[in-house]
Amino acid sequence: MAVTSLVRLTPPGRGAISTLVLDGPGAISMVAPLLTINPFKLYGETGVPVFAKLRLENQVESVVLDVVSPAHLRVHCHGGEAITAAVAETLQICCGATVVDPFRWQRCQANSSETEALALLPLCRTERTAKIMLDQVGGAYQRAIDDLRIDELLSWSNVGLHLVEPFRVAVAGLPNVGKSSLLNAMVGYERSIVDDSEGTTRDSVVVETALDGWHVSLVDTAGIRETEDVVEKCGVKQAVAMLNKVDLTIEVIDVTTEQQTDSIMPPSIQVLNKSDLVGNKKSEKFPNALRVSAVTGGGVAELIENVVKMLVPKYPLPGQGVPFTMEQVEALRGRRV
Ligand SMILES: Nc1nc2c(ncn2[C@@H]2O[C@H](COP(=O)(O)OP(=O)(O)O)[C@@H](O)[C@H]2O)c(=O)[nH]1
Ligand SMILES: [Mg+2]
Numbered sequence: 001m002a003v004t005s006l007v008r009l010t011p012p013g014r015g016a017i018s019t020l021v022l023d024g025p026g027a028i029s030m031v032a033p034l035l036t037i038n039p040f041k042l043y044g045e046t047g048v049p050v051f052a053k054l055r056l057e058n059q060v061e062s063v064v065l066d067v068v069s070p071a072h073l074r075v076h077c078h079g080g081e082a083i084t085a086a087v088a089e090t091l092q093i094c095c096g097a098t099v100v101d102p103f104r105w106q107r108c109q110a111n112s113s114e115t116e117a118l119a120l121l122p123l124c125r126t127e128r129t130a131k132i133m134l135d136q137v138g139g140a141y142q143r144a145i146d147d148l149r150i151d152e153l154l155s156w157s158n159v160g161l162h163l164v165e166p167f168r169v170a171v172a173g174l175p176n177v178g179k180s181s182l183l184n185a186m187v188g189y190e191r192s193i194v195d196d197s198e199g200t201t202r203d204s205v206v207v208e209t210a211l212d213g214w215h216v217s218l219v220d221t222a223g224i225r226e227t228e229d230v231v232e233k234c235g236v237k238q239a240v241a242m243l244n245k246v247d248l249t250i251e252v253i254d255v256t257t258e259q260q261t262d263s264i265m266p267p268s269i270q271v272l273n274k275s276d277l278v279g280n281k282k283s284e285k286f287p288n289a290l291r292v293s294a295v296t297g298g299g300v301a302e303l304i305e306n307v308v309k310m311l312v313p314k315y316p317l318p319g320q321g322v323p324f325t326m327e328q329v330e331a332l333r334g335r336r337v
Contacts, residue, residue, distance in 0.1 A: 017076050114138075163324050177252045258272075270286060
C-alpha cells in the first residue's frame with residue numbers, strides 16, 4: 001500500500017515560517033476534516049495558496065495552504081519549534097502519515113542531477129564544497145554527461161563524493177607519541193583529552209574541521225599497543241579496524257624513541273612529533289619523515305598542506321562537472337566499459 005509522507009522541509013529552529021509537506025495518495029482527503037475550508041474546492045477553483053484554519057488538539061492555527069495536487073499539499077505555518085511540532089503531530093496522527101527525512105524525500109523527488117545537487121547543497125559544510133556543488137546545480141555535471149566526458153568526470157569522483165561526506169583522516173601510532181596533541185594543534189583548539197599517562201584515548205574521537213576549505217573529519221585513535229586492560233584492548237581493536245576505513249592515516253612517531261607500530265596502512269604520512277625536544281638532530285631511521293611539534297606548533301602548517309595535497313592532488317576549476325553521488329559514479333563506471 002502506498003504511504004503518505006509527512007516532510008518537514010524547514011529545518012528545526014527559530015524561523016518566521018515553517019513548511020510541511022503532505023505527499024501521497026489521498027493527502028487532500030486526509031487533511032480536509034481538519035480544515036475550516038474545503039480543500040477540494042480550493043484545488044479545483046484557485047490553484048494558488050490561500051489562508052486557512054487548521055484544527056489542532058487544543059487550538060486553531062492559521063496556515064497558508066498550497067494544494068499543488070490532491071496528492072501533494074504544502075502547509076506553511078508559523079515558524080518556531082512548538083507550533084511546527086504541534087502541526088506536524090496533528091498531520092501525522094490524524095492523517096496517518098509517515099514522517100520522512102527531508103533530504104531523503106527531496107532526493108527521491110529529484111528528477112535531474114540539477115535538482116539532486118540542489119537538495120544536497122545545504123549539506124555542504126564549507127564554502128569551497130558548496131561552490132562546487134553549486135556548479136552542479138547550474139548543470140556542470142549534466143553538460144559533461146551530454147558531451148560524454150566520462151573519464152573526465154570519473155577523475156573527479158573522489159572530490160565529488162566528498163562534497164557532502166567528509167574526508168576521513170586518522171591520527172595513529174603508539175600510545176603517548178602525541179596523537180591527541182597533534183590533532184588539537186591541527187584543529188586549533190582543545191578537543192581531545194591529552195594526558196601524560198599512556199592509553200588515555202581509549203575510543204576514537206572524531207573532530208570535524210575544514211582543511212583548506214575541504215570538509216575533513218580527523219579521527220583520534222587509541223594508541224595501538226599490546227595491552228591486558230580489557231577496555232583499552234577494545235579501543236585498540238577499534239583503532240585498527242578504523243584504519244581500514246579512512247582516506248588517509250597520519251602516522252605519528254615520537255622522535256625521542258623512534259618506535260613504530262606495524263598496523264599503519266597506506267596511504268599514510270609519517271610524522272616525527274616532539275621535534276622540539278631534539279633540536280636539529282637528524283633522524284637516521286626516518287630521514288624523510290616530516291618533523292612536527294604539537295607543543296610549539298612547528299611543522300603543523302606544513303603537515304596540513306601535505307594532508308590536503310594527498311586528499312585532493314588537483315583542485316577543480318570553477319564550472320567543472322563532478323559526480324557527487326555513489327549512484328552517479330557507479331553509472332559512469334558502467335558506461336566506461
Ligand atoms: N615536548 C613535547 N611534548 C609533547 C608533544 N606532543 C605531545 N607531547 C606530550 O606527550 C604526552 C602525550 O601526549 P598525547 O597527545 O596525550 O599522546 P597520545 O597518547 O599519542 O594521544 C603529553 O604529556 C603531551 O603534552 C610535543 O610535540 N612536544
Ligand atoms: Mg590520545
